[in-house]
Amino acid sequence: MEHNFDRLGNPDTIATMPRTENPPRYSRAAMLFHWAIATLVLLEFACAQSFSRFNPGDTWYFRAAYRMHMSAGMALLALSAAGVLWRLSHTYPLLPGDMHRAIHVLAKIAHCLLYVFIVAVPLTGWAILSVRNAPAAILGTLNWPNIAYLAHMTHERRVGLNDFLFPIHAKLSYVGIALVGLHVAASLYHHFVRGDEVLMRMLPRMRTRFTSR
Numbered sequence: 001m002e003h004n005f006d007r008l009g010n011p012d013t014i015a016t017m018p019r020t021e022n023p024p025r026y027s028r029a030a031m032l033f034h035w036a037i038a039t040l041v042l043l044e045f046a047c048a049q050s051f052s053r054f055n056p057g058d059t060w061y062f063r064a065a066y067r068m069h070m071s072a073g074m075a076l077l078a079l080s081a082a083g084v085l086w087r088l089s090h091t092y093p094l095l096p097g098d099m100h101r102a103i104h105v106l107a108k109i110a111h112c113l114l115y116v117f118i119v120a121v122p123l124t125g126w127a128i129l130s131v132r133n134a135p136a137a138i139l140g141t142l143n144w145p146n147i148a149y150l151a152h153m154t155h156e157r158r159v160g161l162n163d164f165l166f167p168i169h170a171k172l173s174y175v176g177i178a179l180v181g182l183h184v185a186a187s188l189y190h191h192f193v194r195g196d197e198v199l200m201r202m203l204p205r206m207r208t209r210f211t212s213r
Helices: 002-009 011-015 028-053 065-088 101-131 155-194
Strands: 137-139
Touching (some): 028 065, 101 155
16 A cells, blocks of 8 residues: 555656646547537528528528428537537647636636537427427438427427427527627637637648649
8 A cells, every 4th residue: 555655646656647638739520520510500590590580582581491490400409419528528729828817717608608509509499399299300201309208298288388498499599699709709819819829720731732843
């Protein structure tokens, strides 16, 4: 026991133990999750605006917007859940060390709220589809399953739950889009004002090939 304690308690020994360091750039998988989720979020919001604010025949009306919104929402839920699990099990680049401590805290809070948004909004959408008994199409006749407990509730309870969940779903969507806008603005601030690598490390490396003659 004394020998083991000495090995673990010796500062010189601890200093030589391997440590998991934060990478300087995001991995390809992290980039894929980030940009795929971002694309689905923007597609979802655009579709929702089309079928909720415009009528057939209007310039911005999209006939298939509702079906696309439902299907893309379920894809967003699955991808977001996988993305959050990936984030929790991997190390990511740190924010620049010269940033003020308060800005670090605010940035972490904003990121956490974004993760809540990309899961909570499609999750409430799934619950709404379940109480309506309207499963989202995945491919052809293959549908995303409803939440069985909600789908088998009485009609009166399902109507009441739908009326309760739908405003929450809509309000969370607008709050989430505001967070996305803030996230984009912060990235542009890092790139054009601070001149650091926060934005570029989420983009694929641009390689220039030279040929010798």
